Amino acid sequence: MQAVIGLLVMMLGASYGLETHCDSRQDGAQCFGPLGGTVVLKLIDKALETERYQFFKSSTKTTLILHVINNKIVHNGIKSRSSFNPSDGTFRVNNLSRTDSDEYPFEIRENSVIIETRALQLTIQAPVSSARLASECLSQGEKRVSCSSGGGDSPQYSWTLDRRSLTDTELLSINTETNSITLRQHVSGAVACSVRNNVSKVSEEEEISNCGFIFINCTSNGTQISKWVFAANNTLCVEPTTTSPTTTIPDPSTAAHHSLLVCGVRAAVVVFALIGIAIYFAWKNKNYKKAEGSAYRPEREHQDESVVMVEM
Structure with a gap:
């Protein structure tokens, strides 16, 4: 029967290897176990030789799961898939199935007298895959x-x-x-x-x-527009092309060539201007000398005549 249940669990895609822990030392503890996996129940702190433990399934205690006397397991109803550790009082149950969901009473006896009784609720869940x-x-x-x-x-x-x-x-x-x-x-x-x-x-x-x-927030024809619009199809809050000329980004090589041409023209203008200035001053200097010569030449002739007259 257990083999059939295990096969069904595998077919349902339950994850083996999952393990949960539950502290059931308080009455009414809610414990959960993974379908096809393992649950570790903390029943007591440590098993004592002076005490006897009994673990049942169902509130009517019709099925005895575990019976421990003097730290020795005298009965385990699911021995093939469970184990009890007296040193830490944990009961491990493997290969969990849906039928394991139930209430489990637990009793502690001393000298055949019940000194403590409590119960835990175990729920088996299929894990999320x-x-x-x-x-x-x-x-x-x-x-x-x-x-x-x-x-x-x-x-x-x-x-x-x-x-x-x-x-x-x-x-x-x-x-x-x-x-x-x-x-x-x-x-x-x-x-x-x-x-x-x-x-x-x-x-x-x-x-x-x-x-x-994109979110647009503008005024169009006196109307305030604030809304989300699809950027690729947006025609709102866009200035007309007549009032917003298109700015052309020049090609870098063309811009560089244009800059060189402008610089060359400017340099030529400067050179020609300098040449013109030089020619002007040369011409002016020539005329000045010519005028100077014509101004002093009569005076010299007069001086020469004076000298001749003196000598005579």
Whole structure:
């Protein structure tokens, strides 16, 4: 029978190797075990030789699971898949199945007198095997992210953005029925979905970006416009081409050639200007000398005549 149960558990995709621990030293303890895995129950601190322990299944105590006398196991109803450690008072049960979910009374006797009685509730859950994320852009630029899990009993979902909790300015809404959230238009980053129950936890992370929307805030024809629009199709708050001439970015090689040409022209103008100035001053100096010569020559002739007259 146990082999058949184990085969069914494997077919259902339960994860073997999972292990949970439960402290059942208080009456009414709620314990959980993974389907196909192991649960370790803390029954007592340490088994004493002066005491006798009995562990039953069901509130009516119809099935005796464990009987310990003087630190020795005298009866174990599930010996093939369980063990009791008297040194630390733990009872380990492996290969858990759905039928293990039940109430388990526990009694401590001393000299055939019950000195303590309590019970624990054990619930077997199928562990969550995986988490999957899917995202889509909505008409107004919001992004919906959905999370689904592979198997698992009573899964619970939680969300983070860049490994922190989402804020009201980032989270637009959350839908617990579809396990999805809707993020506002500006949100981007690593969104993670964690799926857990009492025996397991898995998570999945996905990098998301905004949906190509931009927020515009302007006045057009006397009307104030403040809204999110798709950037590629935006015609709002855009100045007309007649009032906003297009700025052409020149080619770097053309700009460099133009700069060299301008510099060359300027240099030529300077050279020609200098040459012109030099010619002007040369011409002026020549005329000045000519005028000077014509001014002093009569005086010299007069002087020469004076000398001749003196000599005579």
